[in-house]
Amino acid sequence: MARVRRCKANGCFNMVELPKRYCVKHADQERVYVPRDKQATHRYNTVTRNRDDNKRGQYNFYRTKQWVNLRQRVLDEQHYLCQYCKCDGVVKQGKTVDHIVPVEASPNDKADIANLAVTCSRCHTLKTKWEQSYYGTGKDNQLKHVSPVRSIAMINKLMKGKNNGN
Known part of the structure; x- marks a missing residue:
């Protein structure tokens, strides 16, 4: 027997087979999983967020126990x-x-x-x-x-x- 869960739509109690989250009625709410673009994340962190030593220091402060x-x-x-x-x-x-x-x-x-x-x-x-x-x-x-x-x-x-x- 397949594993099931309740539909994630508000007020809907239909059961759906895993890994789906929504029933047939609410299937349009199901989002397609898009994996993260690791290169874009790396580029953002190294070029935009940490663009200079001053910004790098500011960002690192938010990762301290003190903060x-x-x-x-x-x-x-x-x-x-x-x-x-x-x-x-x-x-x-x-x-x-x-x-x-x-x-x-x-x-x-x-x-x-x-x-x-x-x-x-x-x-x-x-x-x-x-x-x-x-x-x-x-x-x-x-x-x-x-x-x-x-x-x-x-x-x-x-x-x-x-x-x-x-």
């Missing part, structure tokens, strides 16, 4: 809640611990717990785009000499465009 402990401490202290959504009065779970002032702009504050905040994926994306325009961080950008913004509430206003009446 793991700092990250967990911040998550616990801020109760896994996005600090940027919290400024808007919204309670939303966040799993990413982000530097308020980016490491590229202030390398001495990378291990400062006061420079860390929990953020949800949406706010992290918005903040990254804002950092690229304000600080000039990111690939192919030139770092600008601007005063760092350390207030989460102010960054929230700036990154969501609330300072101009939107």
Whole structure:
């Protein structure tokens, strides 16, 4: 007798034979497995992510025991809640611990717990785009000499465009 499992579609209780995940009715949801392109991954890690010694050092910091402990401490202290959504009065779970002032702009504050905040994926994306325009961080950008913004509430206003009446 073949091994079976329940269809992965929400609310569907049909049984399917392994290794399939969806029944005939929901077969269009089945994704084709595409193996990773190892050369592309290697190229990204060596050319893009670790493009110079400075970037390599920044990336390696996130692989240290110090960062793991700092990250967990911040998550616990801020109760896994996005600090940027919290400024808007919204309670939303966040799993990413982000530097308020980016490491590229202030390398001495990378291990400062006061420079860390929990953020949800949406706010992290918005903040990254804002950092690229304000600080000039990111690939192919030139770092600008601007005063760092350390207030989460102010960054929230700036990154969501609330300072101009939107």
